[in-house]
Amino acid sequence: MRYFRQIQRHGVFLGGLLLASLSWLALQLLAAPWLQALEERTGDWAWAWTAEHTQERRLVVVDIDERSLSEIGPWPWPRATQARLVEQLAQLGARQQILDVVFTTPRPDDAALAQAIAQHQPVLAQVFALEQGGTPSVGQLAGGLDWPTCPAPFGQAQGYLANTAALLSQPPLGSGSPSTTPMSVGHITPRIARDGILRHQPAIICMGSRAYPALALAALMHAGAEPRLSLQRGHWLQAPWLLTGNPVLGAVPLNEQGDVRIPWRLHPDSFISFSAADVLAGRIPPPLVAGAWVLVGSSAFGLNDTIATPFGGAVSGLQAHAQLLMALMDGRVPATPRAAPLLQALAALCGVALLYALMHPAVLPQHGPVSHRMAARARRVPIYLLPVAGAGIALLLWLLHGVLHTVGGLWLGWTAPVLLVLLAGMYLGVLAHAQSRLDRDRLYAHLSSYLPAPVAAALALQRPSSAIEAQTRQVSVLFADIRNFSAYCEARPPEEAAAVLHAFFAAATRVVQGHGGVIEAFQGDAILAVWNGDLRHGDTASSTNHARQALQAAIELLHTVQGVLPDPAPAGLEPLSLGVGVETGPAMTGSFGLASRRTHMVMGRTVTIASRLVEMTADLSHPILVGEGLAAQVGGAGLQSMGTFLLDGMRVPHHIYAHPLDAELHAH
Numbered sequence: 093m094r095y096f097r098q099i100q101r102h103g104v105f106l107g108g109l110l111l112a113s114l115s116w117l118a119l120q121l122l123a124a125p126w127l128q129a130l131e132e133r134t135g136d137w138a139w140a141w142t143a144e145h146t147q148e149r150r151l152v153v154v155d156i157d158e159r160s161l162s163e164i165g166p167w168p169w170p171r172a173t174q175a176r177l178v179e180q181l182a183q184l185g186a187r188q189q190i191l192d193v194v195f196t197t198p199r200p201d202d203a204a205l206a207q208a209i210a211q212h213q214p215v216l217a218q219v220f221a222l223e224q225g226g227t228p229s230v231g232q233l234a235g236g237l238d239w240p241t242c243p244a245p246f247g248q249a250q251g252y253l254a255n256t257a258a259l260l261s262q263p264p265l266g267s268g269s270p271s272t273t274p275m276s277v278g279h280i281t282p283r284i285a286r287d288g289i290l291r292h293q294p295a296i297i298c299m300g301s302r303a304y305p306a307l308a309l310a311a312l313m314h315a316g317a318e319p320r321l322s323l324q325r326g327h328w329l330q331a332p333w334l335l336t337g338n339p340v341l342g343a344v345p346l347n348e349q350g351d352v353r354i355p356w357r358l359h360p361d362s363f364i365s366f367s368a369a370d371v372l373a374g375r376i377p378p379p380l381v382a383g384a385w386v387l388v389g390s391s392a393f394g395l396n397d398t399i400a401t402p403f404g405g406a407v408s409g410l411q412a413h414a415q416l417l418m419a420l421m422d423g424r425v426p427a428t429p430r431a432a433p434l435l436q437a438l439a440a441l442c443g444v445a446l447l448y449a450l451m452h453p454a455v456l457p458q459h460g461p462v463s464h465r466m467a468a469r470a471r472r473v474p475i476y477l478l479p480v481a482g483a484g485i486a487l488l489l490w491l492l493h494g495v496l497h498t499v500g501g502l503w504l505g506w507t508a509p510v511l512l513v514l515l516a517g518m519y520l521g522v523l524a525h526a527q528s529r530l531d532r533d534r535l536y537a538h539l540s541s542y543l544p545a546p547v548a549a550a551l552a553l554q555r556p557s558s559a560i561e562a563q564t565r566q567v568s569v570l571f572a573d574i575r576n577f578s579a580y581c582e583a584r585p586p587e588e589a590a591a592v593l594h595a596f597f598a599a600a601t602r603v604v605q606g607h608g609g610v611i612e613a614f615q616g617d618a619i620l621a622v623w624n625g626d627l628r629h630g631d632t633a634s635s636t637n638h639a640r641q642a643l644q645a646a647i648e649l650l651h652t653v654q655g656v657l658p659d660p661a662p663a664g665l666e667p668l669s670l671g672v673g674v675e676t677g678p679a680m681t682g683s684f685g686l687a688s689r690r691t692h693m694v695m696g697r698t699v700t701i702a703s704r705l706v707e708m709t710a711d712l713s714h715p716i717l718v719g720e721g722l723a724a725q726v727g728g729a730g731l732q733s734m735g736t737f738l739l740d741g742m743r744v745p746h747h748i749y750a751h752p753l754d755a756e757l758h759a760h
Contacts, residue, residue: 104527105448108520115519116512127507129287135503136289136402138494139356143403146362151417152381153365153410154181156193156390160369167392171201173372175208177388180371182212185382189214190311190417192280192389192410195255196231202258209259214388215276215311216259218304220249220297222281232257233299235277235310242298243323245333245350249281249299278310280409282399283351290399290412292351295335295344296323306352308416309341311385316340328434331427341420345427353426353503354412355419356402363414387414428503439492440509443485444516450481451520475524482517486510556690562682566635567625567694568642568722570609571673571702572600572649573618574657575710576666583665592668593617595656603652607645608638612694618706621645622694625681639676639725646672646716647751673705675719701746704739714750723749 119127154177161167174193181189191214195205209216218233231254242248260275283292296303305313305321313321322337331345346352368388370376389410397409419425429435493506574596581589597619601611604621612620623638653670661667677698683690698721705717712734723731731749738745 102452104523105451105520108523109444109516111519111523112512112515115515116508119511120508125286127511129285131505131507132285132289132291133287134490134494134506135291135497136356138498139402142357142494142498143359144357144362145359147364148358148362148418149364150384150421151363151414152186152384152386153363153414154368154371154386154388155365155408155410156368156388156392158392159367160372161392163369164372167390171195171199171205175205177368177372178205178208178212178214180374181381181386181388184371184376184378184380186386187383188311188315188385190307190385190387190413191215192217192307192387192413194218194231194253194280195259196253198256198258202256206259206261209275213276213314215278215307215314216255217280217307218252218254218277220279220281220299220304221251222247222249222294222297223283229254231255232260233277233302233304234260234275236302236304237296237321239303239323241301242296242303243350245323245346245348246296246298246303247294247350249297252299276310276314277304278307279304280307280397280413282397282409282412284399288400288405290354290401290409292347292349292353293412293416295346295350295352306416307413308420309335309344311417312341312420313338326430328431329429332430342423344420345425347428352416353428354416355424355426355501356415357424357498358415358418360403360407360411385417387417389413424501426497426501426503428505432504433508435504436506436508439489439504440512443482443489443509443513446485447478447482447513447516447520451478451524475521475528478521478524479517482514482520485517486513489513556688558686560682560684562680562684564678564680564696565624566677567679567681567698568609568623568635568638568674568676568725569679569694569699569702570604570621570623570642570646570649571618571699571706572621572646573671573706575669575671576661577617577668580658580661580665580668584662592656592658596653599652599656600649603649604645607641607648609641609645612692620694620699620702622679622681625679625694635676636725639722642674642676643718643722643726643751646674650715670715671706671709672716673702673709673719674716674722675702675705676722676725677701677719700741701739704742705748707740708737708748712748712750716751718749718751720747720749723747 156167164173174195178189178191189212194217195202216234218231218235229251231252233252233254255277279294279297281294281297282290283294285291293306293308295306295309297306298304309321316338320337321335321341324334324336326332326334326345330343332348333346333350335341335344335346344352364380366376366380387410389408391408391410398406399409399412401407401411403411416425489510490506493504496502496504574593577589577593580592596617597614600619600621604611604619609621609623610625612622612625621642623642624635650670650672657668657670659667675698677696679694679696679698681694683692685691698719701719701721705719709715709717714734717734718731728749730751732752734748734750736745736747
């Protein structure tokens with residue numbers, strides 16, 4: 093039986109896992125974009141909750157904000173003013189300037205800005221039309237990598253907005269020849285997700301056969317002695333693509349599309365930001381800028397490239413460049429390994445294995461009292477907790493994903509394993525509950541075959557108890573016994589005696605239940621039946637009603653057993669016959685004994701009288717004898733008085749009655 097139960101539980105587990113896998117596959121096929129968006133959105137929440145609040149002094153933001161426009165004038169500023177901003181930052185000791193501004197159209201005063209650019213070598217910006225469709229190509233592209241061609245992972249642009257050529261070829265101040273130093277230019281093209289949030293930026297964008305790096309990459313390359321980059325394929329535990337070859341950048345992880353994931357690790361308040369108006373007015377103390385990188389851009393309404401981030405719905409694109417610059421400096425760019433699907437499968441497998449362990453606890457050795465107690469404590473998780481356990485394991489997997497991508501820099505993805513574990517927990521709970529209901533129904537069916545059906549139903553819905561659960565009720569009792577059966581069992585094979593007893597019990601059960609009674613007990617070759625003994629209800633039937641039912645059942649039982657008991661009796665044996673005693677009166681009915689071993693019975697004077705009447709049926713030559721309590725309830729109609737007798741074990745004489753039809757049936 094134990095092995096059968098184990099096979100049954102394994103079947104439930106495999107069935108639940110199969111249903112969960114099929115549902116998971118359907119959701120992956122039908123709701124993949126929604127699941128991907130959910131995964132990214134929860135990643136945004138994790139960035140926002142775990143953002144570091146520090147004083148980042150390696151990078152200073154100079155903002156062309158509303159106050160700057162108010163003090164200096166409306167945009168676009170004269171190129172001489174922009175040149176003065178570059179000069180002022182250089183005088184403050186800026187280590188490197190990064191301009192998140194594109195100077196697309198030629199202006200009469202370009203020479204001043206060109207001289208400042210040539211002298212101080214800031215990193216310039218340009219933007220490509222990558223997903224927005226074709227646009228006019230304005231300005232002159234610069235900063236292309238020295239690659240012979242642009243590799244396949246990177247997207248091909250349809251147009252661009254670049255700086256005017258006049259700003260890219262001016263020689264440094266005091267030089268008589270054009271500058272031979274290559275300009276450092278990076279693109280500021282975002283990769284906006286469907287929900288409008290910026291999470292990725294193309295590391296490289298192709299225009300024709302040339303490859304152009306992002307602004308943050310260009311800035312880091314400009315800071316190194318060897319401004320070179322090379323592309324290589326990552327191994328299974330690395331990102332799909334890696335940009336290497338630059339000692340300052342290290343290895344920059346890219347996804348399959350050639351994008352770099354922007355880590356929103358620093359809270360926006362962590363960056364020191366100055367108004368461009370304060371810089372131009374000389375109101376910035378030099379120690380705050382000296383030795384730092386300076387990122388110049390605009391947050392003024394209508395001027396900046398407004399983006400949505402995990403920290404807000406409308407912020408300046410400066411935030412993305414600042415975050416990516418810091419991550420590249422620290423080597424903390426999140427990466428998705430090529431083996432991420434396998435790692436997700438492993439996480440799902442661990443979650444499912446934990447569910448299996450909760451359903452099937454290890455069997456401990458049964459040697460010694462201590463081991464026995466430990467084994468007794470190994471219990472399965474309650475059925476109703478399986479979905480809760482699945483949700484708990486799924487929550488742990490989700491938290492693990494959040495910790496890995498915010499702290500460890502690994503973006504593995506969580507929706508696939510979490511969804512599978514959630515579905516597995518749900519289906520296992522449903523199937524286990526269904527199996528439990530089937531087991532309970534089967535147990536109740538067996539229990540009701542050994543106990544009265546109302547008693548079995550009550551026991552199935554309550555916990556075991558050692559208390560007396562009984563009460564006194566007005567009942568009718570029928571006691572029927574096969575006379576001469578002991579001698580029959582002694583003379584005949586046990587199989588034959590068992591067949592006779594089985595046929596008698598089956599016939600008696602049908603008759604009693606047909607008249608509204610309940611078989612209370614099978615006692616050897618006798619039965620005890622009770623009417624109105626159900627504790628779950630009050631005395632719903634009148635005493636007269638259940639008394640008549642008991643009497644009618646006795647008459648029909650006597651008639652039914654004529655075809656059940658062997659007739660004629662085997663040679664040398666007294667014929668088998670039935671003696672029946674019926675009585676109505678008070679009796680105590682209920683359950684008695686310890687919770688570990690209880691019995692249900694009906695006891696009291698009424699039951700004793702019915703059993704004594706059976707003993708007198710042979711002496712009075714009447715197979716059915718009726719007590720005075722039942723006779724009083726039916727009014728004595730049709731009953732024959734047999735006189736008053738002192739029954740065995742009783743102290744008070746009792747009037748006994750017989751039914752006239754029983755003698756006729758008995759004689760027949």
